[in-house]
Amino acid sequence: MRVIVIGAGEVGYNIADILSKEGSDVVVIDKDEERLKAVSENLDVQTITGSGSSPQILEEARLDQAEMIVAVTDSDETNMIACLLASVQSKGALKIARIRNPDLERNPTIFDKNHLNIDLCINPERESVNNVMNLIEYPGASEIIDFAGGRIKLAAFHVNSSCLVVGKKLHEIKEMCKEHDFLIASIIRKEEPIVPSGKATIQENDYIFVLTESENVSEILKFFGKDVTPVQRVFIIGGGHTALLLSEILEKKGIFVKIIEKRQDKCKILASKLDKSVILHGDGTSQDLLKEENIQDADYLIAVTDDEEANILSALLAKQLGAKKSISLVNKVDYANLVPNIGIDGVMNPRHATIGKILHFIRKGKVISATPLLDEKAEAVEFIALETSDITNKPLKNIKFPKGTIIGAIIRNDKVTIPGGDSVILPDDRVILVTLRSAIPKVEKILTVKLDYFG
């Protein structure tokens, strides 16, 4: 498959990396010679210097033979033109574009078959805002991942000392909470995954993944000793697109929002677009300002400026000043792993969210979605069980799963079951499976599904 990736930023680079390792012929186009150098030195792809919206450049990249175009430059216009040119030259190609401008989003007709004909528009800000909203809706969790269209959620959180289950074995925990079905899918202790067998214990500071139906999430979090008081006050540092999107949704949910933005002009735009939120002109890293605005009463502080380092600092400062929780927008993967260790409660990563979304869209095989968990040491996979695979038509306890692999949920005719040892997977069931990265080749074999995503 020939894929043209336009834009060699973080998103373009990662998509090119994954696709080329999966066997696609990838051509990367970017204006910036330096960025392309990094691409061509590390990846087995072709690079072309030039504008992605230039017909000549796209011709050089053999657009007519491309089966997929991924336009992820910083400019909406370039992305749109590239997809438009692709529609003209290569009729069958799948087109994916990153579109940031919310005004464009409000007019979805321009992207439909009769106009630009873009198969998937991604707004990184919206994607990451959705992730953050999940966290705000379920306050106790550090990560919430949707499965089965949002009906099943995988909640991840650290276990505190106050938690009832500390020191208990998993099967004992199961006994303690009988009213709700849930499954501890993965335990990460000191950055190493631990196999969640019945005999395993939960210890303080473990990072655990719990799979359950969406209506039970709050109850389960409560059971694990998490504070689930609904969020009432949110501080947002930075007044860009993300802040606007976030405040709009928060306002609708009746949550009180304060936005701190450095630039006067941006403040004015925000003030004109938002009705209830308080817009403050000032520096988000200023202690005085934060104190003056009663940061200690805030349930959440979300730092979403363009400056990642400043975001991290604001989040730390707010925690110190008494904010209950803080989330920082971080694009650099290198930082993303660091942040939870220094006391920030969550990370918002628009680029990572974009990559995930693109990959989910690309994979239309039997694997419905696959999500890397915690630094990609573990993966959650949603797939449709095949008649031919080894796992169907027999009780789970009779199946030899590789170490660390767990069937998290079975969805049959819209009914969700959290399976036990006697459960049976039938063909065409949707199955959610959590596994360690090292076990993936064996899992692939059992499923007889190629999990391309793991490439």
Added chain:
Amino acid sequence: MKAKNILYILGSFLFFLGLALLLPLAWSIYYGEGDFMALGSSMAITTVCGGLLYLFFKPEGDITLNHKEGFLIVATVWFLAGVFGALPYFIHGVFPTFTDAFFESVSGFTTTGATVITNIESIPHGILFWRSLTQWLGGMGIIVLSIAIFPLLGVGGMQLYKAELPSPVKDKLTPRVTETARTLWIVYFVISTVEFIMLLFGGMDVFNALCHTFSTMATGGFSTSDAGIAHFRSAYIDGVITLFMLIAGINFTLHYALIMGNFKSFLKNSELRFYLVIALISVIIVTLNLRLNIFEDMGKCLRYASFQVVSILTTTGFTTDNFDKWPALSKIILLLLMFVGGSAGSTGGSIKCLRILLILKHSYMELYRLVHPHAVTAVKLGKKIVYPETMASIWGFFVLYLAVTVVASILMTLLGLDMMTAFSSVVATIGNVGPGFGAVNAASTYSEIPNLGKWILSFCMLAGRLEIYTVIILLIPEFWKK
């Protein structure tokens, strides 16, 4: 740097090199001239050494290589090719010393064509075939070939490809390095086949046609007789070889474009035009110069002049006449052509037309800037801007190339050679040309050069073939720092 991975890759190359000895082995059986044992044992040694390294260091997962490992592997592979490629000569006793065998072998792989064999006709056919084959393998690159045949290297292949490919601009033809390598080799193979058939039409036997095809397409220069191409006394063969030397000196990416029917990009290529103009002007000058001084017959002048000019420009080094006896004007032109070489991405050696062209353009731009101090300028190639970093790398190459030439020439004179021999032997080896002037002229060989001199020249050949950087980088301490 991971020694394990490096040894594993070296092992697989050696194994592959050993397999290549099957072809000369077949010829030695056909002719039965007693070189079977030498070739057979060389093959055994090479494949066993390679196979052991391969099996012993076989890694579990995929290999990724960084730049440094890429440079180290490529330089080592070429050195080892020289060492193991010398085994047939050494074991058969073609030369009294290993130095001579190594020189001959390196000269083959680097497509230099400088020989230390004084009586070629006495050498068995199997070994002669190996001698020509090494050139053909080295022409497009042993590593590029391995990448094309065994895609075992994955991403790591890119580092090796970049370190071996003779071109300042490392554009890939296709998204995948394996595909690119394969395409280049297919184009190389196809053009070689055409030449082979045309040489057969000229009355050559299969053996000679193959050997000369190998030499021509790789711009090598080894022949199967002492007299070189003159041995065949055929204007047709001279013509065919001239044509294919010229073709081999063109960027193979362009040949690919031409084969794919993209005439426009072929004809519009500024490097190609530059290359052809240099060839044309040199041919005209030398033809006239010969007409006025040596031969009466204009046709004969043109035939000798065009053959020799193309042979030297493309760094092949075939000869039909001893040009050391030509007038000074012709000689100086040939000597200067040794610094030009073929196009980037061709099998030719030396500095290459693209670099010369860009250096000229850059120099002109500097003059232009003096006239218009506020002008915004850029060096352009066709419609594309050549970035200052690329330009800097080209200047760096140019200076290093001359520096190596200077140092090696001085060392050669220290060994007691006369000025012309010392200088031209270095120029002819670093440029992978072959014959030079003075004691190393077309009619004689490199056998009279002292042993130490042969090692210096072998180094020059390797440095020239691997475009200086890949070899010189191993000599700077910074490379080995952790």
